[in-house]
Amino acid sequence: MTTPVVLINVFEVPVGTEQTFLEWWRKSSEALRHEPGFIDARLHRSLDRNARFQFINIAHWDTEEALDQARARHRDILGSLAAGKGTPALYEVAAAYSREQGAGLLTAEQIWSN
Numbered sequence: 878m879t880t881p882v883v884l885i886n887v888f889e890v891p892v893g894t895e896q897t898f899l900e901w902w903r904k905s906s907e908a909l910r911h912e913p914g915f916i917d918a919r920l921h922r923s924l925d926r927n928a929r930f931q932f933i934n935i936a937h938w939d940t941e942e943a944l945d946q947a948r949a950r951h952r953d954i955l956g957s958l959a960a961g962k963g964t965p966a967l968y969e970v971a972a973a974y975s976r977e978q979g980a981g982l983l984t985a986e987q988i989w990s991n
Contacts, residue, residue: 881916881937884944886965887930894960898932901958908951909936912941934963941967 890898897921906918918936918965938944944967 878942880969881939882941882944883968883970884934884936884938884965885968886934886963888932888934888961888963889929890931891963892926897933897960898958900959902934904952905951907938908954909947912943912947912950915938915947919956932961 883956888898902920906920909915914932916937916939918934921933921935923931923933
């Protein structure tokens, strides 16, 4: 079984441009969510207004190739970010904990087999 890849993209967004950034993220995410291999995406916003990275996007894709193909098809939308700068990188889940009783440490295979 192949485990999904995790795209983590941290965004530096200048104060006062948050709404413009959010509109761009929604537009980009709407386009990407229809692509083969897309699983999910969540945008996190810092509670600290002075944090370097005001937003962090975490998305899951079936494969790196699926993400690359989607990025290529939507290069125009993804490249239109006017408010801020993103720094994306791909990761794999190394381990995770769950608060479910008895779950303990979970491997990537256990997480994605459910």
